[in-house]
Amino acid sequence: MSTTTKDYKVIGTRPIRHDGADKVTGRAIYGADVQMTGLLHGKILRSPHAHARIRSIDTTKALALPGVKAVVTGQDLPLIADKVEDLGEGAVNLRFLSNNVLAHEKVLYKGHAVAAVAATDPHTAEEALSLIDVDYEILPPVLDVREAMKEATLLLHNDLTTKELGKNTDKVSNIASHIQFKQGDLEKGFKEADIVIEREFTTATVHQGYIEPHNATALWNTDGQITVWCSTQGAFAVQKQLSEILRLPVSKIRVIPAEIGGGFGGKINVYLEPVAALLSRKTGHPVKILMNRAEVFEGTGPTPASYIRVKIGATRGGRITAAQAYLAYEAGAYPGSPINAGCMCMFAPYRLENVQIDGYDVVVNKPKTSAYRAPGATNAALGAETVIDEICEQLSIDPLQFRMINGAKEGDRRPDGPVFPRVGYLETVQAAMEHEHYKTPLEGPNRGRGVASGFWFNGGFQSSATINVNADGTVALVEGSVDIGGTRASLAMQAAEVLCISAEDVRPIVADTHSVGYNDVTGGSRTAFASGWAAYEAAQNVKKQMVERAAKIWEVSPEEVGFENGVFRTTKNGGKQLTFKEVAAQLTRTGGPVVGSATVMPRGVGGAFATHIVDLEVDPETGKVQILRYTAVQDAGTAVHPSYVEGQMQGGVVQGIGWALNEEYFYTDKGQMANASFLDYRMPTSLDLPMIDTVIVEVPNPGHPFGVRGVGEVPIVPPPAAIANAIYRAVGVRLRDLPMSPGRVLQAMLDKKGH
């Protein structure tokens, strides 16, 4: 299965993760577990209306409640001009971010934060919320992307103008931007086609669903230094946002990341941190704020609902001649849906001469959307991969064979422009075709098999790391990438590989913003790649210094010392050798401590491709879909810790299954989420699923010293399309609206029968 020729000692093994003991005993400190002297507890008052003007806020009664120490509103935040920053998973307008943290003049979704209270205990804080009087002028909500785009529809913002193909315009609208990718001659391409299929799709608002709600504890100290403890995907991202929102220099802000209970892109933007900081300033105490589950659904950043149109043309022989797509994504209350990323990924697995993709970022009265694992790509893949499936069916071509004919490889140009370096898409298709799953016929009524592919470009961005050598030859690795899924181990392993020591002898620490160099977020499938590279470079720096120490011990020049298999050697002086441990024991007498450090901003990012196979059965009486078997094939480049690569694949697949079959925000016509709990926002349980089989294909990324490609995001891209394709083969209906919940499947079957 592995195509690498390298013979690694540590990479590719499966050591126990370094934070394991703490996590299985309940000792690990997550944000809600943080305790300190004098802690006050905060709660947030949220808008009950999806769209309203705030006429006034009266906090006097709340302040009078015994135990209440402070109240804040949007008035307590400094005014911010428009400024767009890249936080690592998309650009963010900081004025909108500030207004989202505490509403300014208008509330734009049910759940929008309006005020906050700090009190001696959480129950008192909650009671105080009901004593805050907010006078709202209720406005009609805009709740559908296509409605929002119409000329006559009410505007959410009077100052939001459409950015048209990269250029600002004067047109005030709910359409924040229109982007386009275009190559070749679409009309010519469709003319060449023997078959053209065009279909429409819709998807619903879906949440990342991390089990840990948001949390933040802030201490605005008497010396003006702010310390924040929170569960976040990026301590430096929080620091930057706080600096901008509170209008303070970053040197005054220290962010200490706690362990994090899932993020998937949803814990990059700040929600509670600025509010906790404001309350701390007002009270002189540290303030902790925790969200409850309903607040997580209504007050954080789910992924967009969308409307998508896909049109693809192909020759009888199965070659795609033209592809066109129209995508409109709901950004929520403020602009900034992942429309760009969705457009970039949707046709990426295919070699296309003639293609045009138009994407629209549209505001509606729903929570401001955030990144959700390969943001934008899953919606788009639903359209692309199911239209391809229809074409395959009409042409009687096996869907994997079709992908072999049209699959993109090195040298082909992506629809959005970049030329592919060495990538492993065809290898994933090949592996799927040869897999026992695909070769085993699926038997039984109402059963069907579907396949789909997906792509995610992955990220590089900035990482820093420091390695301290201990006298016993072990090392400490100080890194700044929050560990969401086992990356402590992956980074330690990459450093261990360079130094020829065991993974256990590298002790990784995730450090805060004062203690480690700048690190971009844990997200974008960048951590094993870029932070791993930083650990690699820091280790190389250590190796260089250790070579110099060995040279000093032997009184030769460093050029005469080699390091191989953990041993320093020189041919001089009759040939000598020392192990890494032996040199480490002599650091004091050879010049003092050895500390290696590195910063990286790597360019050689390798994209990730996946191809999935799913077998399922549809209950003809209820429309319920049962997943029988699932195989996920993915190119990981080089799997540093295969168990955690498998874990990313399995987790992404299951989120995709939930997205496909059950998950959605049910909105009332007043724009209120009717199912803001885990009971009715139905995520997959262990009983809904079989084992998820994984195949790691390794086409090493030439842009990384160990060939690593990011793995975390692409697994969520194919599942809804694969499942839609399988449902068709099971019961003969093509569903094009997510989720494909039992009622919808049943209705489609009944419609087909003519009921």
Next chain:
Amino acid sequence: MSKKVHVQTRINGEEVEFLCEPRQSLLEVLRDILGLTGSKEGCNNGNCGACSVILDGVLVDSCLVLGVEVASKEVTTIEGLAGPNGLHPLQQKFLENAALQCGICTPGFIVASKALLDKNPHPTEHEVRYWLAGNLCRCTGYDKIIRAVLDTAQSMGGKA
């Protein structure tokens, strides 16, 4: 704020007493009064299992139990599983099988799995999945968790 109640109970084999308001859940008591933060709040309404504890031998969501209800009962939390001899076999197998990614659901799953193996030392895959359906995990897709529990059952050979 209502008058606090004095509760005497046993937690993880130790006599424990605390004061709490009648409205406070056992989860709140464990985390905010007793400093046992291993049990986690994921939803606070009995739908995610992150707060799982064992109460008089029965697996419960501690967010659905009141603090005052555990007077004179036996409570087992995640903190009670490892001992002077090291990790409980479940904890060890979870690590060996890489059955955790972010780890927030892990205490709940380990406690729930212990309750299963205490009752049924040789569960089938389906029985494990059925029993653990009250524990949500968003990171792993459950595959490695199920394997870890089956692995534990096999290695313990029926001795929970």
